[in-house]
Structures are given as structure tokens and as C-alpha cells.
Amino acid sequence: MKISVNVQLLNALVYYRIKKDWVRIMRQGLFITFEGVDGCGKTTQIKLFDEYLRNLGCETLLTREPGAKGLGEKLREILLNYDGNVSSKCESFLFLADRAQHVDCIIKPALEKGIFVLCDRHTDSTIAYQGYGRGVDIEELKNLNNLATGELKPDLTIVFDVDIETSAKRVGKEKDRMESAGIEFFERVRKGFLEIAKQEPERVKVIDSTQSIESIHEKVLELVNGLK
Ligand SMILES: Nc1ncnc2c1ncn2[C@@H]1O[C@H](COP(=O)(O)OP(=O)(O)OP(=O)(O)O)[C@@H](O)[C@H]1O
Numbered sequence: 001m002k003i004s005v006n007v008q009l010l011n012a013l014v015y016y017r018i019k020k021d022w023v024r025i026m027r028q029g030l031f032i033t034f035e036g037v038d039g040c041g042k043t044t045q046i047k048l049f050d051e052y053l054r055n056l057g058c059e060t061l062l063t064r065e066p067g068a069k070g071l072g073e074k075l076r077e078i079l080l081n082y083d084g085n086v087s088s089k090c091e092s093f094l095f096l097a098d099r100a101q102h103v104d105c106i107i108k109p110a111l112e113k114g115i116f117v118l119c120d121r122h123t124d125s126t127i128a129y130q131g132y133g134r135g136v137d138i139e140e141l142k143n144l145n146n147l148a149t150g151e152l153k154p155d156l157t158i159v160f161d162v163d164i165e166t167s168a169k170r171v172g173k174e175k176d177r178m179e180s181a182g183i184e185f186f187e188r189v190r191k192g193f194l195e196i197a198k199q200e201p202e203r204v205k206v207i208d209s210t211q212s213i214e215s216i217h218e219k220v221l222e223l224v225n226g227l228k
């Protein structure tokens with residue numbers, strides 16, 4: 001694969017960190033979240049970006065929600081595979097419980113060591129799926145997200161946007177509990193992610209993810225390179 005942004009990317013990151021907050025640089029790394037509907041390509045892109053950073057010699061933590069490690073894995077099992085009735089509020093709290101544990105025990109300690117943290121789904125998935133998708137009060141969810149994260153915000157969030165046909169083709173027949181929720185639900189969730197990006201244009205950037213894996217990867221590099 002052709003890689004064009006490399007040394008510039010590192011320079012830009014260092015510059016960004018120096019400019020943004022000197023004290024933070026000394027203590028914290030960079031936190032980037034990958035978001036979007038099922039099958040949009042988050043995991044594909046986060047792995048490529050992680051590999052890219054590692055090749056540059058950066059220390060990274062590639063993690064995910066729900067279910068990073070330990071307790072999170074048990075919560076993920078319930079969230080994705082439990083086949084009984086799960087109320088929308090219960091679902092929200094399970095995701096938030098997973099997030100609180102993840103941020104406190106995994107993400108924050110890594111950032112404090114100056115490690116690049118790349119997270120596959122985070123706070124915006126709760127707003128998009130449980131808020132826009134299931135109809136749980138969005139302002140309440142924002143407050144609960146803040147409680148779970150201790151107000152930690154990603155330095156950059158990338159939403160990988162695809163239509164339902166593309167998503168369905170990529171997800172295939174083996175759907176988990178969340179992926180089986182139907183077309184209208186999918187459309188509300190997709191709209192939710194786009195709405196979040198409109199509301200927070202500084203933090204949240206959207207990439208048209210119907211393109212090839214390579215060109216999306218190039219766009220990810222451009223976005224990180226452009227961090228100011
Ligand atoms: N740009 C792309 N073009 C074509 N196929 C792609 C593209 N990106 C990813 N895929 C393929 O689509 C499938 C789903 O991709 P991936 O697992 O990365 O999506 P995801 O967003 O992580 O999905 P999920 O939300 O279910 O975890 C994979 O088989 C992957 O190889």
C-alpha cells in the first residue's frame with residue numbers, strides 16, 4: 001500500500017501537542033476514536049492506522065468498546081449475544097458501565113504514559129445507538145457519558161459513513177444482537193452520527209467510507225496530520 005504522509009504526521013502530532021497544552025504533552029498521549037454504523041470499516045481502519053503508527057515507532061494501545069479486557073469482555077458477551085429482552089435503559093447502563101471501567105482502568109493510565117490510544121467505538125456510539133436509535137434521552141446520555149469518562153474527550157473522532165446497502169453487504173449474514181435491529185433503526189443511528197459531527201465539527205470528522213480501504217486510510221492520515 002502507498003503511504004505518503006509519515007514524517008510530517010509525526011511532526012504535526014508533536015506540533016499539535018506542543019501548541020494545545022504543554023502540561024498535557026508531558027503527561028498525556030493522544031486519544032482517537034473510530035465511530036460509525038455496523039460494517040462501516042472501523043476495525044479495518046483502526047488496525048491499519050495502528051500498524052502505521054507502530055511502523056513510525058509510536059507506542060499505541062488499540063482498544064474497543066464494548067469489551068476491552070477483563071470485566072469488559074463479560075459485558076460485551078451480554079451486550080452482543082444475550083437473546084432475552086433487554087430494556088433500552090439497561091442496555092445504555094451496560095455500555096456506560098463498560099465505558100467507565102475502560103476509561104479508568106485502561107484508557108487514562110495509557111494516556112498518562114503518553115501512549116496513543118485508538119478506540120474502536122466510544123461515547124458517540126451511545127448517543128447514536130441508544131439515543132438516536134433507541135430513543136433514550138440524548139441530554140441524559142451525554143451527562144452519563146461525562147460521568148463514565150470523567151469528562152475525558154477524544155482529541156479526534158472519525159465517523160466512517162456508509163449507506164445501509166454497503167453496511168449490509170459488509171456485515172453479511174452473521175449478525176449480532178445490535179446488528180439485527182432493522183433498517184429504520186440503522187437509518188436513525190447513521191443520522192445520529194452525522195448529527196453529532198455537525199454539532200461538534202472541531203472534534204468529529206466524517207469520511208465517506210464507501211470508497212476503497214486504501215483511500216479511506218489515506219484520509220485518516222490526512223485528518224490526523226491536520227490536527228491543530
Ligand atoms: N472500504 C471498504 N471497502 C470494501 N470492504 C470493506 C471496506 N472496509 C471494510 N470492508 C470489509 O467490510 C467488512 C466489515 O468491516 P469492519 O469489520 O472493519 O467494519 P466495522 O465497522 O468494524 O464493523 P462492526 O461495527 O460490525 O464491528 C470486513 O469484511 C472488511 O474487510
Ligand SMILES: [Mg+2]
Nearest residue numbers: 042043044120
Ligand atoms: Mg468492528
